[in-house]
Amino acid sequence: MIEIKNVSFSYGDTPVLKNISFNVGSSESVVVMGPSGSGKSTILRLILGLECPQSGEICVDGLNICNLKEKEKQEIRKKIGMVFQDGALFDSMSVWENVGFYLLEHTKLSLEEVGKRAVEMLGFVGLDAKEIMNKLPEQLSGGMQRRVAIGRSLLSTAPKAMLYDEPTTGLDPQSTENVLELIDKLNKERDIATIVVTHEIVDAIGFAGRFIIIIDGQIAFDGSLEELRDSKNLDVLQFLAPFRLSFNEVLKRDFFNYT
Amino acid sequence: MIIALFRRPFYFAETKEQMYLIGIGSLYLVILTGIFAGQGFALAFSNELADFGAKDYLGRIMTIAIVRELGPVLAALMIAARVAAGITAEIGAMKSSNQLNALLSFGIDPIQKLAVPRLLALIVMVPVLTIFCDVIALFGGYIIAVFLAHVSGTMYFAAVKERLIFGNLFIGILKPIVFSFVIAFIACYKGFYSEGGTKGVGKATTESVVLSSIIILVVNFFITKMASSFLKGYL
């Protein structure tokens, strides 16, 4: 579904990504981690074709997105849902218009129908629809905005891939669990290729089959949870060190659960 | 942007909303401008004309000056100050808060969604507002003519009517249409290419107003210049 081949990218003179390659299959779920500023969000921007790499190529559904015409890019983007790190809600639209945005733009559904689905979706991401649907995004708390943003990207006709940029940062534990369950459920039930960028490794362990760690714009690790645990790569060990305790705890818990 | 004008989808609701915002929102500004500019102009000229005993010409001079020059330029400058600033600030703020990327991620072309409705609304509204400005300014001239310059009202309007000929009206409508493109292009461009967060948006907004005002004045000069050669027989 998503193929990244030898991609290098820099903003002006500052190199951000250095020769990165990985593929994500059409029902695969991948967690991308790495220190702040390592280029994680940039990867997602590249996949959407919002930027183009200086070398290497990015193919979505077999098409190199940077070689496409604007109209064709739009078609591809309709199939990819993206949750931006800062939410990027449309601040002049009400909450329900934000959530129903895709349907309002790309389908002929009536306003009532879109409203109904938006309300459902707000409930789905754990928000009290009645209370907030007619508010503006700025009237919501940060965590609520984030969930509206997630709802907005989920409420499209049939996404083939979802990109989440730190979907759980700043959420309380209950909401975090809801959002992660949601991501997991969508990935498994609807076969949506999923990339989750997160700092919360403990949360990620729950559902991801595969972990990619980006350090300084390079892939420092790409593999399963077991491989991650056993990794002897110094950079990876250093990156994981702060998480080690909770990481082990979760691993133990999971192993107890399974055995 | 011109090509986008003819591409689908066309955002009707956005265009209507912008027309309302630009048209109704700028009306009071244009009316105030028209009335005071018209009165000031009439006052200055009525004294001058009186010296030559040619006060009856006031209506003619007013018409030519206002319909051809003052009306279009003043209205466009006022609209540029208000609307260009608004458009640049709005698009710039959307850019700096990632909303333009969000639009793109939904497979939507921001030019189609944001720039085209604003351009169309301006193409319709700048001429309409200019006509308002003209009418009000001529009426302002009438007040001065009757109450201060002691020109008879019928005389004034007869002179006005005499100069409302094709050439003058054509220039008077052509200019605002051209100015609407100037305002829309510069305002949208400055918004889409603003950089550097809130401060950048502020800078882009200022530049957008300054640049569009200057270009309006320059373009105005060239239209007048060309009109005087192409429309010779009609002026």
Ligand SMILES: Nc1ncnc2c1ncn2[C@@H]1O[C@H](COP(=O)(O)OP(=O)(O)OP(=O)(O)O)[C@@H](O)[C@H]1O
């Ligand atoms: N628009 C931009 N212009 C110039 N440099 C940028 C831009 N956006 C990001 N960068 C730089 O690119 C690098 C990678 O940024 P990116 O947003 O991908 O990091 P990240 O891994 O997502 O970090 P975080 O975990 O903090 O979100 C950073 O060093 C940043 O300074």
Ligand SMILES: [Mg+2]
């Ligand atoms: Mg990031």
